Amino acid sequence: MNFLFEKVAIITGASSGIGAGTAVHFATLGCSLALVGRNMEGLKKVAAECEERGLEADQILLVNTDVTREHQVESAVAEVINKFHKIDIVVNSAGCLTYGGLESTSEVFDDVFQINVKSIFTVCKAVEPHVSKSKGVIINVSSACSLRASPGLMIYGMSKAAVDHMTKTLALELAPKQVRVNAVNPGIIRTPIYEKTNTPWETTEEKMSIEGKKWHPLGRVGQVDDVAKAIAFLASDEGGFITGETLPVDGGRHISLPAM
Template structure:
């Protein structure tokens, strides 16, 4: 798998799956456009990519829930590289809560980040991806494939992402654009801590994940990154419209 001279735009690239994906694509020779809100973290990721891939990534500090920032991300990428081959929609947040405890503000925050911003960025990217017969990878979740209590807005947002993926695959297939999603299970990142879990609760959650994942452990970001790269590569040239679990079998269990 090689991405020499391929331009790859990754959102949420400053940490977790996005950061691991950036580093892995750098090792495959990609030209990277890295978007994130945390400038310090994004610089660290970019420096690591440069040391591995010997090519300096484009860094774009942006909040893609803001329309002007989303436009700037696409405009900056095209101005710098003149083209786009792969779009990886990864930026996302998690909010806990049920129908009784999730406020409209929380609901809007989750959907604006996990769905609306992806719709907008993808809409802007499609004209350029048509020219390159490019690919789109959406980083969804096992929560899009099955239901979990206490994560209502997040579950709904990831189900929307999975439907978004399938619809785009149908709409863009005739234009030779492939669209797929990866659906990770529990991955060791900062996502759950940012949703409000303290260190002790988070550690217990990871320990419990050993029982809920048939492979007996949570995953790591690099495992998701390698799957993303496969789906974006020519090795997956006849794959589109797929919501692919990368979850150690979590989607197949009934355990909570």
């Protein structure tokens, strides 16, 4: 069932990871897509995969944008409106993962909050008039680290806790306009982000499997599709009475004892 048929979605961070996986899943559901990111080659690959899943080329817009830059975000939203004339769904998936706590520099702190928090605020501000007009949906990609403290991930966890608070507050502010705002909180998901950051453990399949069993009661690392399907549910009318929710997609991490 193409239950996002004739909907228009903006997906940030769409060149890889959860953003890319969400785009491909949305393509199977009949949703027109504005794929936003800094890596144009990555966006082109994702667009090609969306076409392979049945989406027409004219239903896809590639937008090379740095979502930490307010003027670029405003231009990107204008480009989307010019092509599709509306915005129904916004998926804020752009983000970074950085290990560090009190030993981190102020530059690291600022960078993490700039990418993980300010960018979402900036995108939400730019799209608000359009999602209000369409009575649309905003879904923010947060993290299980906002729900459970993890040694070595203080700054990252703080940034995602801010995303959760922003999600709940925006849900209240936009509810009178019938706009729903939710977040998903993934656990360890097999994405390129772990290969780009200073993880304290190797990212081989074997090591990822060990970490999945260590942190998740369900005993495995999550897959991108696990998160994409949860996002699609929240974006659809199937989740039409849900707002202000932070939905863990973490194999039970948020209810488990600390890993030793």
